[in-house]
Amino acid sequence: MIKKSFLLVLFICTISFPTSKEVIRSRIESLLDNLPKGTIAGILIFNPLTEDTIYQLNYTHSMIPASNTKLFTTATALSILGGEYPLKTVLFTTDKNVKDGVIDGDLFIKGFGNSVLTSDDIDTLAMELRAKGIKKVTGNIIGDDSYFDEIYTRDDWIRDEKANVKLPPISALVVDRNRTIVYRKRGRYKRRYVAYVKNPPLNAAIVLKDKLREQNIDVDGKAVKGVTPPNVIQLAESKILLKDLIRQINKHSDNFLAECLFKTIGAVASGNQGNSFYSTQAILKFIKDNGIYSDGTAVVDGSGISRFDQITPGAIVGLLEKMYFDLIHYKDFYNSLSIAGVDGTLRHRLNATFAENNFHGKTGTLKGVCSLSGYLTTKSNDEIILSIFFDFKHRGENYYRNIQDEIIKILADWE
Numbered sequence: 001m002i003k004k005s006f007l008l009v010l011f012i013c014t015i016s017f018p019t020s021k022e023v024i025r026s027r028i029e030s031l032l033d034n035l036p037k038g039t040i041a042g043i044l045i046f047n048p049l050t051e052d053t054i055y056q057l058n059y060t061h062s063m064i065p066a067s068n069t070k071l072f073t074t075a076t077a078l079s080i081l082g083g084e085y086p087l088k089t090v091l092f093t094t095d096k097n098v099k100d101g102v103i104d105g106d107l108f109i110k111g112f113g114n115s116v117l118t119s120d121d122i123d124t125l126a127m128e129l130r131a132k133g134i135k136k137v138t139g140n141i142i143g144d145d146s147y148f149d150e151i152y153t154r155d156d157w158i159r160d161e162k163a164n165v166k167l168p169p170i171s172a173l174v175v176d177r178n179r180t181i182v183y184r185k186r187g188r189y190k191r192r193y194v195a196y197v198k199n200p201p202l203n204a205a206i207v208l209k210d211k212l213r214e215q216n217i218d219v220d221g222k223a224v225k226g227v228t229p230p231n232v233i234q235l236a237e238s239k240i241l242l243k244d245l246i247r248q249i250n251k252h253s254d255n256f257l258a259e260c261l262f263k264t265i266g267a268v269a270s271g272n273q274g275n276s277f278y279s280t281q282a283i284l285k286f287i288k289d290n291g292i293y294s295d296g297t298a299v300v301d302g303s304g305i306s307r308f309d310q311i312t313p314g315a316i317v318g319l320l321e322k323m324y325f326d327l328i329h330y331k332d333f334y335n336s337l338s339i340a341g342v343d344g345t346l347r348h349r350l351n352a353t354f355a356e357n358n359f360h361g362k363t364g365t366l367k368g369v370c371s372l373s374g375y376l377t378t379k380s381n382d383e384i385i386l387s388i389f390f391d392f393k394h395r396g397e398n399y400y401r402n403i404q405d406e407i408i409k410i411l412a413d414w415e
Helices: 004-014 020-032 066-081 119-131 200-214 242-252 255-270 276-289 313-324 330-336 397-412
Strands: 040-047 052-057 086-093 107-111 141-144 179-186 189-196 223-225 233-241 359-366 369-377 383-391
Touching: 020 052, 020 397, 040 313, 040 397, 066 242, 066 255, 066 276, 066 313, 066 330, 066 359, 066 369, 086 119, 086 242, 107 200, 119 200, 119 233, 141 200, 200 223, 233 242, 242 255, 242 330, 255 276, 313 330, 313 369, 313 383, 359 397, 369 397, 383 397
Parallel strands: 107 141, 141 223
Antiparallel strands: 040 052, 040 383, 086 107, 086 233, 179 189, 359 369, 369 383
16 A cells, blocks of 8 residues: 555655756746837847756847947957057157257147047157257148048948937047037127037148247247158057956947047057958958857947947857957956946946946947847856846837846846
C-alpha cells in the first residue's frame, strides 16, 4: 500500500517552480503588455560573464538609436586614438628664430579637433607668447581648419537630411563652440543674442589677434583664413585628452562635441582630411573588426541626431560587450557614461533605487524615439549589459523612460 506521505512528496517533486530568470522575464513582459498600439520595442539584456541572455525582444530589429549613436563614436575613437590622445589647437610660425622678440612673418593658429577651446584658452596662448618674449608679429594671423573639410553642417553631408536640431559649424578649429554674441536693435533697445560663427578659422584668427594686442604684442598684418605650410615651428598649444572629451560627450549627450570627434576619427583613421565618409568607414570597420552584429546598421553622423542612423539593440549590446572585455579602454569608456541618480542625462533618473550609482548608461531621445543602453550591477553583484529601444507614436517620452527605469529596477533588485 502506497502511503499518503509518499504521494505528497511525489506531487511536490513534480511541480515546476519558475526560475528567478523566468520571474524576471514575466515581470518585464507585464510592463510591455500595456504598451500603446503601434509601439515597437527592441530589448536585449545580457550577462557578459556567463553569456546568458536574460531577456530579448526584437533585438535584431533595426531602429533609430538617437544619441545611443554616440556610443559607437566614442568607442571607435578610443579604439583608434586611445584615452590619452590629445586633441590640440596649436600656434605655429615659419620664423626659425623668435629669440629677438619678433615673429618675422605670419602666425598660424591651427585646429586638430579640439572642440572645447575657449576665448580664455586663446588668452592663455597669447600670454605664453608674451612669456617667450614675443613683442611683435610682422605678418598676418592665419586661422587654419584644414584638418577637416569645409562642409560645416550635417544637412550638407547627409543626403536629404532635415534634422530639427541645428548645430554650430563643425570645424577642426573651434573657439567658444563656434558661437559669438551679437547685439541687435529691437525697438528702442539693443538685445543680446547668441549667433553661430560663419567662418570658424577667420573667427579664431580675429580672436587671437585681439588677445595678442591685449598682451601688448603688436600685429602688423590682418586676421585671415589660410593653410599652415610645412616645416613650421610650434610655439604653443592648448589641448584636451580624449578620455576627458568623451566624458562631456556621453554624460551630457553633447551633439556638437560628438560631431567634431566624428570628423576627428575620419582624419586620423584615413591619414587624410577629416570628413563624414572617412568617419563612417572607420566606425563600420570598427564594428566589422570586432565581430559586432552589423545587419541593419547605418551610421551617418556622430551624434545620433539624424533619423537615417539605424542600429539594432543587438549591435549596441555587442559594442558594450566588446568594450567590457577591452582591458585597455574599458575604464575610460565606462567612466564616460552618465551615472544613474548622480550626473549627466541620468542624474534625475532611478534616484533612491538600488540602480542609483549602479547603472552607467547612455540615453537617446528624438521625436517618437527613446533609447537607453549601458551597464548595470545588481544586488547579487552580477554585471549586466542592456539596451532598451522604443519607437512610438502615442504617449510622451517620459512614459517610455519610466518603463525603461522600471525594467532596470527589476534587474537591479535581482538576487
